Amino acid sequence: MKVPVTVIPARGKPTPVVFDSPHSGSHYPEDFDYVVPLSMLRRGEDPHVEELFAAAPDNGAPLIAAEFSRMYIDPNRSAADIDPDMFDGDWPHPLEVSHKTKSGMGLIRTRSGRNRKPIYERKLSVTEIRNRIENYWQPYHDTLREALDQTHERFGATWHINCHSMPSKWATGFEKAGEPNDNDYVLGNRDGTTAGVEFTELVRETLSGFGFNVGVNDGQKGVELVRAYSDPENERHSLQIEINRRLYWDERNMVKRDGHFEEQRKIMTALVEVICDYARSKAG
Numbered sequence: 686m687k688v689p690v691t692v693i694p695a696r697g698k699p700t701p702v703v704f705d706s707p708h709s710g711s712h713y714p715e716d717f718d719y720v721v722p723l724s725m726l727r728r729g730e731d732p733h734v735e736e737l738f739a740a741a742p743d744n745g746a747p748l749i750a751a752e753f754s755r756m757y758i759d760p761n762r763s764a765a766d767i768d769p770d771m772f773d774g775d776w777p778h779p780l781e782v783s784h785k786t787k788s789g790m791g792l793i794r795t796r797s798g799r800n801r802k803p804i805y806e807r808k809l810s811v812t813e814i815r816n817r818i819e820n821y822w823q824p825y826h827d828t829l830r831e832a833l834d835q836t837h838e839r840f841g842a843t844w845h846i847n848c849h850s851m852p853s854k855w856a857t858g859f860e861k862a863g864e865p866n867d868n869d870y871v872l873g874n875r876d877g878t879t880a881g882v883e884f885t886e887l888v889r890e891t892l893s894g895f896g897f898n899v900g901v902n903d904g905q906k907g908v909e910l911v912r913a914y915s916d917p918e919n920e921r922h923s924l925q926i927e928i929n930r931r932l933y934w935d936e937r938n939m940v941k942r943d944g945h946f947e948e949q950r951k952i953m954t955a956l957v958e959v960i961c962d963y964a965r966s967k968a969g
């Protein structure tokens with residue numbers, strides 16, 4: 686089976702930065718067998734985020750993107766984040782069941798949309814969950830981890846940018862669910878544990894210097910992908926960026942906003958340049 690992950694290798698000056706986009710995939714594998722409308726599932730995608738960061742490779746940083754939908758399996762969750770009520774049979778590994786798992790937002794989502802509709806009319810089998818982990822989740826993690834390890838080996842440091850977009854209204858599960866999100870961007874470093882202060886400040890200042898509202902760890906703090914491979918004390922920095930979709934996406938009609946999409950891509954190109962220049966200067 687082909688690995689369902691796109692990697693655009695770095696070109697140009699070698700740079701200790703890696704970008705990844707885990708939620709922009711729009712492939713819905715045939716065995717998904719969901720019972721909600723596809724358009725409802727598609728609202729869970731972070732649409733075209735990998736295109737917004739397309740300048741990364743020319744700035745010396747690889748760009749990794751999932752091809753499969755995060756609604757099928759979410760690379761940004763732990764592989765143990767599975768609700769035991771969603772499958773038949775015995776799971777061969779330990780599970781970490783959280784409040785989020787139980788509300789249907791774990792590794793394999795069981796609910797979708799504002800009304801939290803059940804995605805399945807059936808229980809999943811252990812075999813199909815294992816297939817999703819082994820053939821989708823694992824290759825994504827392996828690809829990202831290898832890119833970060835190679836970069837760290839070569840430069841002694843890595844800066845990992847985990848790229849997302851967020852709905853213009855706070856999603857279900859957040860304290861302000863349903864209210865407009867006033868942040869244009871939210872940076873997440875899990876309360877300072879996944880990226881250094883200096884780097885986080887650089888990104889915050891750059892975006893606010895362009896005239897935007899930038900939240901830091903405001904609701905969106907980063908999840909599994911910034912947690913898993915970061916270690917700021919050993920110069921492994923991982924920062925999540927959430928872009929407010931209203932800046933580039935027509936959420937009602939699910940199309941790019943004319944002009945705004947290109948504008949947003951230019952802004953992200955400028956940000957990529959700042960981040961890559963910084964990382965090269967720090968890694969000497």
Ligand SMILES: [Zn+2]
Nearest residue numbers: 708731849850
């Ligand atoms: Zn996302």
